[in-house]
Amino acid sequence: MSLYSKIGILTLAITLGWSCTDLTTALKAQGLGNSPYSSIGMGEFYGESYSDNTGMGQSGVSTGSGFQINNLNPALWVRNRFTTLDIGLIGQYKEIVAGNKNQRNAGGNLAYVSLSFPVSPRWAIGVSLKPYSFIDYQNLSTRLVPETSIPAQYYTTGKGGINKASITNSVQLGRYVSIGLESSYFFGNVRKATDVSVPFSNSGGDYIVSLSDKTTYSDISFRAGAAARIPIRKDNKLNLNLGGAYSFSTTINSTHVRSFELTQGSFNVIDPDTLENNLSGGLTTPSQFQVGASLEWPFKLIVSADYSRQAWSQFRSFSGANDNLKDVGRIHVGMEYLPRFTSLNYFNLVRYRVGFSHGKTPYTINKNDVNDTNVSLGFTFPMGRGYQNFLSVALVGGQRGTAGAGMIRERYGRAVLGITLLERWFTKQKID
Template identity: 25%
Template structure:
């Protein structure tokens, strides 16, 4: 007599993942932004990339990542890695952001916390592996305020943006010949981006404040693909070479706008409800050309002990249709280096079995602002904290924590300097599902 079984620990974890998934769905519905960058007003906002905390902690290297601590890992950024899965992998996590914005002698601090990712990878034995999940694609969150005047009429003008785009994906990877793997992800992008302009009249209390809210409703399919070649060296080391790219993806953006007026007040904590709608409009759907991306990278590892790697990336944003009044986006370039080490996998001391991760990345972004190219760089650190094995050693889990300490922009040329700390918290479960157990 036989029965199919999954571990009790996994059942508990599934409830946790379900809870995070419902929280993530609520976040998706609310379109909450976790970006507070003035540079997120360009393009589609701050791009989040398909990275989990494990790879973010290593500077964001991902193209050549196939194994971590000697075991296959779920790497959404390169779907060719799915073919190496030998256990079902469940990933879920949260994301936090702390930002300091500075210009001249002024500074402002913001913080936010939101849903990070939910993903599952399932091995198909000789038929490869597949994965599906939900994660953020981009965030928008910027704000500026000025006091202006026309003759004797003084008014306060505030411009800000919010919202984000999410990605639900399904991917498959297979190894047609020994050492070589190929794969692809099909991602459905959806979400709303809001650009809002508010005007309050300071000198005339009888004048109604007005608000213009422009919405871009984003929908569309984006396909990316990857290749990996993995080879053992001297039976001690493993070298993996990787490449990822995107198709000529185009998605739909349906713009609309609404102009409203509200009652006059000068309490920043009070949001006055609209008194009347002055104008509304919905416009024809237009196509948005997503950037053509190319990434190459490698990793070199020694079993459970250590891994080092590097990535080089390129994206062509020059064909992206920007909003009226914005500078055209440019081509972007960047690189990342990083790695991890486990002091002693055979030790009985817990901290000798922890994965310690470190990395650095640099990107020349596609944004030109005030005739200056905006660069982004960050140092990242992280930990992989193992949890006790359960289900007779068939289930093993890990808590992954990463922190990025970065800067975007500078104080030169009247720019805004953005210093940030991005915290990613993830929970990983590796389990053998659908095992046939014999019963006496």
């Protein structure tokens, strides 16, 4: 690869890195579509999997192909022997049913930008930037003003989220074991508002009471991982892979601003007031562990199974509330198949994936658990000169919750598009 091409890739990565904050902020206004569940806790999570692992039911904490970055486990970044740039986009379509109400919506966002490069055969460093969670909801209800017979309309909204910028160090220990540490910086803000419209027929219009909250987040966190590749058959024909990752619970520093406004028509009844200004506090995130195992026939077939668990009982909002969230577990299974690595037929070089994931969410509605189940398909298409770059597509379809009394059911279709660019850097040139 020429020096100019290397500079071009670095420039692209740096430009994307600097612009991702503005890009995610702009797209986050739309988010991934209206989600009533995002009003609880920290909102919706994007997850750590990139496009290839998403197509395998978000499994793969124990194995890395070396062709794409496996972000489920920091210990697997060292498997990438090439300088690797991964960029991903995510889109989602959702149908929401609550009682006799039905809504369809869609949204999209940047999924991730990552750059990994090997410092030595046993050490790799990576940087990444991705959205971590999002809040995107809007609800309208009508009920009586307390201690009166006057009906009022309550309109609640929430927008925003938390982003994560990370540096990953991954090291190979001996022949079979690798370890890794991801150091991350959380940043972002969330805006929530409640507008109450109270009708007064003998006046110049309805009274509108508005209460707005803005919370800004910034702090660091850590995620560690380990992986082992154990040969079962000689000549690297079959491997048993074991892996695990642990995300540490952390309290993210937060500042909070709350304002109040009372208007009638387009005029202020009283001057707007700031009730809380830059009040300091914290948001405690849940710890999470992931463990997994897989059987790998190199350059042919991978079958993986993972289990993950999040300790949502540790969660505390800015106000110190837990929102009645509970610890939950989830299973992930997936398979990747490569027909023939040495074939001249293009479709024999395409990697095909299928996956399944099921688990409980931390939410409880009317004493009923809210489950989430999905299936996935994935494809990785080689492209470019020598087929050393890749275009990956993951398609996910699932359902969360049920349509029972007082419940909310979400049926969703999700797509993740990933682009992977590979090159050899830091290689000494030889002259024949």
